[in-house]
Amino acid sequence: MLDDLSLHILDIAENSVGAGARNVTLNLVEDRSGGWLTLSVEDDGRGMDEETCAKVVDPFYTTRTTRKVGLGIPFLRQSAELCGGSLELSSSLGIGTSLKASFRLDSIDLPPMGDVPSSIVTLLMSAPTVHWIYRHEIDGRVFVLDSVEILDILGDPEALRDPNIALWLKDYITENVGSIENLSPE
Numbered sequence: 001m002l003d004d005l006s007l008h009i010l011d012i013a014e015n016s017v018g019a020g021a022r023n024v025t026l027n028l029v030e031d032r033s034g035g036w037l038t039l040s041v042e043d044d045g046r047g048m049d050e051e052t053c054a055k056v057v058d059p060f061y062t063t064r065t066t067r068k069v070g071l072g073i074p075f076l077r078q079s080a081e082l083c084g085g086s087l088e089l090s091s092s093l094g095i096g097t098s099l100k101a102s103f104r105l106d107s108i109d110l111p112p113m114g115d116v117p118s119s120i121v122t123l124l125m126s127a128p129t130v131h132w133i134y135r136h137e138i139d140g141r142v143f144v145l146d147s148v149e150i151l152d153i154l155g156d157p158e159a160l161r162d163p164n165i166a167l168w169l170k171d172y173i174t175e176n177v178g179s180i181e182n183l184s185p186e
Contacts, residue, residue: 004114005039008079010122011072012041012099017127019045021096024123025133028116030105032139036085037103037110039076044096053091076101083107117173120145121166128157134173141180145173 009026016024021043029038048056056073076099077087085102103110120134124147132147150169151157159165 004112005037006114006116006119008072008076008101008111009039009041009116010119012076013119013123014126015072016041016043016045016097017123017130019043019047019097021045021130023131023133025135026120028136030136030138032105035105037105038100039103040098040100042096042098047093047095047097048091049093053089053097056089057087073099079103079109079111082109117170117177120173121170124150124160124169125166128160136177136180138177138180143173143176143180145169145176 005028009028013024013026023044025040025042027038027040027042029036029040031038057077073087073089080087080101080103084104084107087102088100089097091097116136120132123130124132128147130147132145134145136143147160150160154160154165160169
């Protein structure tokens with residue numbers, strides 16, 4: 001099982017890149033008053049047919065040739081179900097895939113959030129030409145990071161691989177998510 005939610009985000013988003021996605025949207029929604037945490041990833045990769053979509057929740061199914069198991073989605077599903085939530089997966093060939101995992105915030109089995117900013121920066125650095133949107137909502141307050149806006153400033157996608165820019169982005173995400181987290185509810 002993956003130790004925290006940031007590692008699940010990294011794993012699922014890397015699946016999107018591996019499926020040829022040019023656009024990936026990552027959403028984290030914390031509804032504290034309702035008691036839910038929702039993680040969703042949507043992409044425009046090659047998608048899957050119904051049969052493959054049903055198989056990817058099986059830990060012994062993978063399209064990789066380097067190993068015989070694919071544990072990311074099954075681990076995410078198990079984690080969500082242990083927390084009283086669920087995993088929904090939908091996909092269409094040639095259109096893309098949408099994955100949504102929900103977790104009860106009051107569950108003792110809720111994994112820690114982990115270092116989400118580092119996971120987001122890792123994705124930006126590893127696939128700088130992908131259009132990434134990271135949206136984090138806490139009780140209606142929203143922070144959005146859009147890689148197109150960053151590239152409008154930087155110019156060159158390869159600049160996202162510069163360690164100084166990566167450190168700045170990590171701090172930027174951390175500070176902005178922290179600011180929406182620390183605001184008093186409306």
